[in-house]
Amino acid sequence: MNKEVIELLVEGGNAKPGPSIGPKLSQLKLNIGEVISKINEATKEFKGLQVPVKIIVDTETKKYEIEVGLPPTSSLLKKEANIEIAKRSKPGEIVGNITMEQIIKVAKMKMKDLNTNNLKSAVKMVLGTALSLGLTVNNRNPKELIKEVDQGLYDNLLKWYVWYFKFFYWFNIWNNYISYHNLPNYKTLHKEILFI
Numbered sequence: 001m002n003k004e005v006i007e008l009l010v011e012g013g014n015a016k017p018g019p020s021i022g023p024k025l026s027q028l029k030l031n032i033g034e035v036i037s038k039i040n041e042a043t044k045e046f047k048g049l050q051v052p053v054k055i056i057v058d059t060e061t062k063k064y065e066i067e068v069g070l071p072p073t074s075s076l077l078k079k080e081a082n083i084e085i086a087k088r089s090k091p092g093e094i095v096g097n098i099t100m101e102q103i104i105k106v107a108k109m110k111m112k113d114l115n116t117n118n119l120k121s122a123v124k125m126v127l128g129t130a131l132s133l134g135l136t137v138n139n140r141n142p143k144e145l146i147k148e149v150d151q152g153l154y155d156n157l158l159k160w161y162v163w164y165f166k167f168f169y170w171f172n173i174w175n176n177y178i179s180y181h182n183l184p185n186y187k188t189l190h191k192e193i194l195f196i
C-alpha cells in the first residue's frame with residue numbers, strides 16, 4: 001500500500017482550495033471540495049488560528065485520513081486571552097491577562113509538542129511563552145509564577161488536573177470500547193434501571 005502525506009497549515013475552520021492545497025489534491029485525484037469540507041469540520045474548534053494538518057492518502061484506493069495538529073502555544077494563549085495580536089509598543093507592556101488554570105489547560109494540550117511528560121515542566125514553558133507575549137497570569141508577572149511552580153505552590157492544582165485528564169482519557173476509552181462492541185452504555189443502562 002503506497003501512502004502519500006500532504007502537510008498543510010490552514011486557518012481553523014476556514015481552509016480554502018487555494019494554490020497551496022488544490023493542485024496537490026487534484027494530482028492525487030481527490031475530491032477537493034470534500035477534502036476541504038472535512039478539514040474545516042476537523043479544525044472548527046481552532047477557528048481563527050493557524051492549524052497544522054496532515055492528509056494521509058492511500059494512492060491506490062484514494063482513501064484518505066486527516067490528522068489535525070495543535071496550533072502553536074502562542075496562538076492558544078492568545079485565544080485564551082481573547083486577543084488577536086500580542087503586539088507591544090514598548091518592552092514590558094501588558095497586552096492581556098489569563099488565569100493559571102488556562103496556562104495548565106494549554107500546557108496539557110501541548111505536552112506532546114513540548115517534548116515532556118511532566119506537567120510541571122510544560123506549565124513553566126507555557127508561562128515563559130506568556131511572558132514573551134506580554135501576558136500576565138492572575139494579574140502577576142509570569143516570572144514570579146515560574147518561581148512559585150518550582151517551589152511547589154501549585155502542586156495540588158497540577159495533581160488535580162493530572163487526575164482530571166486521566167479520568168476523561170479512560171472514560172473515552174471505555175465509551176469507545178462500548179460503542180465498538182455494541183454494548184449498552186451508561187446512559188442506556190441508566191434508562192433501563194429507571195424504567196424497569
